[in-house]
Amino acid sequence: MQIFTNPNFDFVRWRWHAIVLSLVVILAGAFHIWKNGPRLGVDFEGGTIVIVKFDQAPPLERVRQALQAGMAGGGEAIVQQYGDAANRDVLIRVRRTGAEQAGSLSAEAEAAVAALKQAGLGNFTVVGTEIVGPVVGEQLKRRGIMATVLALAGILIYIALRFQFSFAVGAVAATLHDLFVCLAFLSFFNYDITLNVIAGLLTITGYSVNDTIVVFDRVRENMRAMRRDNLAHIVNVAVNQTLARTIITAGTTLLSVIALYIFGGEVLEGFAFTMLVGIISGTYSTVFIASSLAIMFQGRKLVKGQVAPTAADAPRKPGRRRAS
Amino acid sequence: MKNLRWRVITVVALFAVFFSLSVYPILANRYHWPAPQWLKDKQLKLGLDLKGGVHLVLRVHTDEALQTATTTTVEQLREQLKTAGVTAASMTVVSPSTFRVEGVPQDRDAEFRRVAEEYVATNYDRTSGTGGTYTFTLKPNIERDMRDQTMTQAQETIDRRVNDLGVVEPNLSRYGDAGDQILVQLPGVTDVNRAKEIIRSTAILELKLVETGPAGSREALLQSYGGKVPDDMEIISGASADASAGTSYYLVRKVAAVTGRDLRNARPSLDENSRPAVSFSLTNEGARKFGKVTGENVGRYLAIILDKRVQSAPRIDSRIDSEGRISGSFTTDEVNDLSLILRSGALPASMSYLEERVIGPTLGADSIKAGVTASLGGLALVVLFMLAYYKLSGINAVVAMICNLIILVGLMAYFGATMTLPGIAGFILTMGMGVDSNVLIFERIKEELAAGRGVRAAIDAGFSRVLLTLLDTHVTALIAAAFLFQFGTGPIRGFATTLTIGLLTNLFTSIFVSRTLFDLALQRQPATARTISI
Numbered sequence: 122m123q124i125f126t127n128p129n130f131d132f133v134r135w136r137w138h139a140i141v142l143s144l145v146v147i148l149a150g151a152f153h154i155w156k157n158g159p160r161l162g163v164d165f166e167g168g169t170i171v172i173v174k175f176d177q178a179p180p181l182e183r184v185r186q187a188l189q190a191g192m193a194g195g196g197e198a199i200v201q202q203y204g205d206a207a208n209r210d211v212l213i214r215v216r217r218t219g220a221e222q223a224g225s226l227s228a229e230a231e232a233a234v235a236a237l238k239q240a241g242l243g244n245f246t247v248v249g250t251e252i253v254g255p256v257v258g259e260q261l262k263r264r265g266i267m268a269t270v271l272a273l274a275g276i277l278i279y280i281a282l283r284f285q286f287s288f289a290v291g292a293v294a295a296t297l298h299d300l301f302v303c304l305a306f307l308s309f310f311n312y313d314i315t316l317n318v319i320a321g322l323l324t325i326t327g328y329s330v331n332d333t334i335v336v337f338d339r340v341r342e343n344m345r346a347m348r349r350d351n352l353a354h355i356v357n358v359a360v361n362q363t364l365a366r367t368i369i370t371a372g373t374t375l376l377s378v379i380a381l382y383i384f385g386g387e388v389l390e391g392f393a394f395t396m397l398v399g400i401i402s403g404t405y406s407t408v409f410i411a412s413s414l415a416i417m418f419q420g421r422k423l424v425k426g427q428v429a430p431t432a433a434d435a436p437r438k439p440g441r442r443r444a445s
Numbered sequence: 446m447k448n449l450r451w452r453v454i455t456v457v458a459l460f461a462v463f464f465s466l467s468v469y470p471i472l473a474n475r476y477h478w479p480a481p482q483w484l485k486d487k488q489l490k491l492g493l494d495l496k497g498g499v500h501l502v503l504r505v506h507t508d509e510a511l512q513t514a515t516t517t518t519v520e521q522l523r524e525q526l527k528t529a530g531v532t533a534a535s536m537t538v539v540s541p542s543t544f545r546v547e548g549v550p551q552d553r554d555a556e557f558r559r560v561a562e563e564y565v566a567t568n569y570d571r572t573s574g575t576g577g578t579y580t581f582t583l584k585p586n587i588e589r590d591m592r593d594q595t596m597t598q599a600q601e602t603i604d605r606r607v608n609d610l611g612v613v614e615p616n617l618s619r620y621g622d623a624g625d626q627i628l629v630q631l632p633g634v635t636d637v638n639r640a641k642e643i644i645r646s647t648a649i650l651e652l653k654l655v656e657t658g659p660a661g662s663r664e665a666l667l668q669s670y671g672g673k674v675p676d677d678m679e680i681i682s683g684a685s686a687d688a689s690a691g692t693s694y695y696l697v698r699k700v701a702a703v704t705g706r707d708l709r710n711a712r713p714s715l716d717e718n719s720r721p722a723v724s725f726s727l728t729n730e731g732a733r734k735f736g737k738v739t740g741e742n743v744g745r746y747l748a749i750i751l752d753k754r755v756q757s758a759p760r761i762d763s764r765i766d767s768e769g770r771i772s773g774s775f776t777t778d779e780v781n782d783l784s785l786i787l788r789s790g791a792l793p794a795s796m797s798y799l800e801e802r803v804i805g806p807t808l809g810a811d812s813i814k815a816g817v818t819a820s821l822g823g824l825a826l827v828v829l830f831m832l833a834y835y836k837l838s839g840i841n842a843v844v845a846m847i848c849n850l851i852i853l854v855g856l857m858a859y860f861g862a863t864m865t866l867p868g869i870a871g872f873i874l875t876m877g878m879g880v881d882s883n884v885l886i887f888e889r890i891k892e893e894l895a896a897g898r899g900v901r902a903a904i905d906a907g908f909s910r911v912l913l914t915l916l917d918t919h920v921t922a923l924i925a926a927a928f929l930f931q932f933g934t935g936p937i938r939g940f941a942t943t944l945t946i947g948l949l950t951n952l953f954t955s956i957f958v959s960r961t962l963f964d965l966a967l968q969r970q971p972a973t974a975r976t977i978s979i
Contacts, residue, residue: 172808208811226798248805250637257502257800260621261934268932275924283917320867320940323933324874327925327944331878331918335885338914366881366888373830373884374877377823381873384822386815388494388866393819 128364133357139409150305162315167258169215169229172249178209179242191236204387218254226252265319276330291415292333295406299329302402303395312391321395329403333411339363356412371404452961463855489858492865495813497806498632502799507625509794510595511541519544525564531557542583549577598793603644605789637803647752647795648786650705655746655758659693666694683755695755697748702738707731711787713780716772721780723771732767740764816869837978841962842883849879849954856946865939875947882955886911900977904963919948
């Protein structure tokens with residue numbers, strides 16, 4: 122079976138349209154985040170989450186009323202159904218914690234539970250709590266950012282060593298593009314940035330770079346075989362040659378991620394959504410963004426294997442030149 | 446191709462080894478098949494998010510330990526200066542790591558410096574100001590060591606308490622950037638409040654001789670001392686013998702007769718009125734000290750002080766050597782917990798909670814069900830696709846994928862890694878990358894076939910050309926995973942662990958296993974074959 126027989130799409134011609142489209146999405150995302158504020162989960166913002174399982178699920182509005190009536194500041198609590206409706210789980214989130222000192226970190230959680238008891242909403246059990254103090258929240262935020270930045274830097278250095286610097290810039294720019302697109306969509310669809318979402322973003326980092334390297338590898342290979350052609354053409358051929366693989370891989374990964382999104386349960390939903398957006402964006406950026414940027418960052422003369430051999434160069438790498 | 450037999454044997458042997466490490470123990474436990482105990486123990490552990498349990502982050506107030514050390518140093522210096530006949534106007538502890546001496550007389554300055562040099566200089570740096578003023582600051586390396594020691598002690602104490610609670614496979618580790626946090630994970634624990642209290646109780650036990658008291662107020666207590674607390678004594682409050690009388694105050698000696706460090710054991714018992722109490726026994730050294738103090742002070746009262754509060758102050762009827770009892774108004778539960786805490790020793794400093802996560806067992810079970818369903822569903826879809834698209838070669842990819850999965854689970858079980866929810870996500874990603882590797886190779890083979898090469902040459906070219914790409918993609922992913930592991934926390938680390946092991950096994954299965962299967966299939970075909978099911 123074959124998806125394409127000798128595909129020959131002129132992707133490079135569309136690069137400016139692609140860059141404009143990406144910028145529009147990213148800027149819209151930035152505007153959305155700026156307007157609504159970044160939606161950080163308790164992991165990073167600090168706060169209290171209580172998940173309770175009711176014997177008989179009450180309407181969420183009654184839970185809100187109960188919190189407003191029975192808890193100081195309970196009116197600001199976020200109340201939502203947690204997971205499948207059949208589970209009768211309700212999630213309550215308060216943006217505060219008890220004071221760190223005197224061991225009363227869980228004061229807000231206890232207040233929420235007391236308010237629910239007082240309101241007589243039927244029997245319930247607390248099945249989970251998450252209380253993150255401001256210190257830990259700050260720490261998790263710093264570490265998350267550090268992990269992402271350093272991982273990207275490490276990838277940049279590796280690609281720069283293995284390929285050329287302009288390729289590394291292209292790969293990292295494409296990866297950043299995917300991260301920004303994910304953040305934009307997370308904001309559009311009102312997902313909180315939790316530790317799991319960060320794990321998803323980091324996965325996308327790996328996935329996107331992986332995708333890009335496959336194309337770059339082919340570009341490098343083609344450079345030796347097609348020395349007379351210009352870089353744009355070489356890149357275009359490489360993208361076409363790897364197109365079937367790009368689509369099959371994206372397709373199979375999407376299959377797994379869709380399964381994760383549908384069946385993965387509440388905890389993994391944010392992760393799966395991030396992956397879903399990221400894989401689509403990653404495939405798009407591999408085809409349209411990464412190579413375009415690599416071409417832009419590099420004048421044609423800098424391409425390895427295309428430079429006119431010099432006296433100093435020739436004896437050092439004789440085999441390579443002949444082999445091509 | 447003559448080494449093909451050996452490659453097949455290697456693949457089969459590895460598969461067998463990892464199958465027995467990963468899948469067999471699970472089956473053996475479920476169906477009671479025979480298996481050695483060490484193998485049963487090597488099962489993949491479930492993380493808190495899947496099993497349910499308590500996740501706590503505590504901050505140890507290491508400043509307190511420094512404060513104690515500095516205060517003790519000041520007291521010792523005061524004592525030594527007194528002996529040497531130097532009187533300073535004041536000695537004050539300014540911060541946990543510094544104290545200031547003011548008003549050292551001009552003519553005694555040299556003598557002061559000598560005493561300070563002898564008793565304080567090892568741990569404190571001295572700077573002199575005007576008018577006989579000196580500031581002593583804890584040396585940075587000593588301060589670091591002290592803080593570190595406090596953390597180690599706290600961690601060991603928590604470890605003993607948690608073990609005494611009967612928690613199976615608790616996880617304790619240093620945490621955070623500032624180095625003053627401890628992460629405590631208690632799988633399967635549901636009574637959060639009790640666990641939190643037990644972990645956090647400082648439980649400093651001191652037995653001190655009572656000079657006067659009990660009295661209803663501080664003033665009444667100090668009447669015979671002219672309203673001023675003598676240098677070597679202090680006032681400590683506590684509940685009075687009959688509960689109705691409110692708080693009582695005791696004037697006690699500053700130096701304790703024995704402390705919690707002298708305890709050998711503590712256990713729940715009953716006092717003379719059959720109320721719950723805690724009996725303790727002392728170490729040899731403790732018993733010697735205690736015997737001396739009690740022997741010399743028969744007829745006086747001894748305050749039993751827990752965390753700066755007098756629990757009771759019984760009369761010393763006779764010399765007591767090694768046994769004692771703490772009574773007060775305790776419930777049976779309190780007595781059980783108190784003996785546990787005393788047995789485990791005191792914490793070197795107080796602690797507070799920074800993070801607290803409780804995952805109920807049902808929530809964990811829901812998550813694992815969802816995670817496993819999703820993984821299996823995803824896997825099934827991918828398998829169907831590969832078989833439909835690549836036909837017989839698809840079998841090849843699926844076998845490589847199953848091999849990858851088995852080796853991955855086996856290795857994780859072997860290294861004692863913990864399976865978390867993000868770990869499951871890491872599994873899915875690894876499977877995705879495994880499929881990607883196969884797709885890359887297969888597409889390349891197709892290309893080579895289309896270019897008119899023979900099957901054998903096409904497969905050779907496919908594998909050798911893609912090898913470099915695979916190395917590049919896997920190394921970059923490994924770099925990312927390494928940073929995630931180094932700087933990530935909790936779930937991110939679980940993800941990074943799975944991903945790292947998965948990437949390595951993936952390289953092996955997609956290059957070695959898959960290639961061996963191709964060669965195996967080719968063996969039965971003539972060397973000139975021009976088609977292959979791909």
